[in-house]
Amino acid sequence: MKARLPKGYGGxxxxxxxxxxxxxxxxxxxxxxxxxxxxxxxxxxxxxxGAVKVTVTGKLEVKSIEIDPEVIDPEDAEMLSDxxxxxxxxxxxxxxxxxxxxxxxxxxxxNIPGLF
Numbered sequence: 001m002k003a004r005l006p007k008g009y010g011g012x013x014x015x016x017x018x019x020x021x022x023x024x025x026x027x028x029x030x031x032x033x034x035x036x037x038x039x040x041x042x043x044x045x046x047x048x049x050g051a052v053k054v055t056v057t058g059k060l061e062v063k064s065i066e067i068d069p070e071v072i073d074p075e076d077a078e079m080l081s082d083x084x085x086x087x088x089x090x091x092x093x094x095x096x097x098x099x100x101x102x103x104x105x106x107x108x109x110x111n112i113p114g115l116f
Contacts, residue, residue: 030106038099045090047083054087058095062088 039058046053051071055063065088071080 027107031103034102034106035099038095038102041095041098043091043095043098045087045094047086047090052080052083052087054084054091056088056091056095058099060092060095 041058042055042063043058044053044055048068048071051068053064053066055065057063065084067080067084071083073079
């Protein structure tokens with residue numbers, strides 16, 4: 001008994017390889033464009049009820065830190081440090097998650113090393 005492939009599968013040889021290469025190139029171009037757009041974005045997060053606000057870029061670089069003067073207590077610098085860390089980590093997580101979601105959507109869930 002012979003197995004039948006759906007129409008458009010098999011028997012194409014070099015033609016199918018060229019088509020696959022073109023599709024991969026289009027996917028890579030789409031990912032590069034998406035990466036540029038994501039790197040241009042900014043992500044902000046707050047902690048301590050808005051006492052500390054941190055903004056990072058899509059390149060995962062801290063752009064700004066805003067601190068409400070009311071939370072600056074020379075006797076409790078550790079608390080301020082904790083608030084800054086919490087806000088920074090949350091902003092970085094948001095930037096990383098959006099990049100991961102975007103790339104996964106573009107690649108259809110494929111993880112091709114070196115492509116992105």
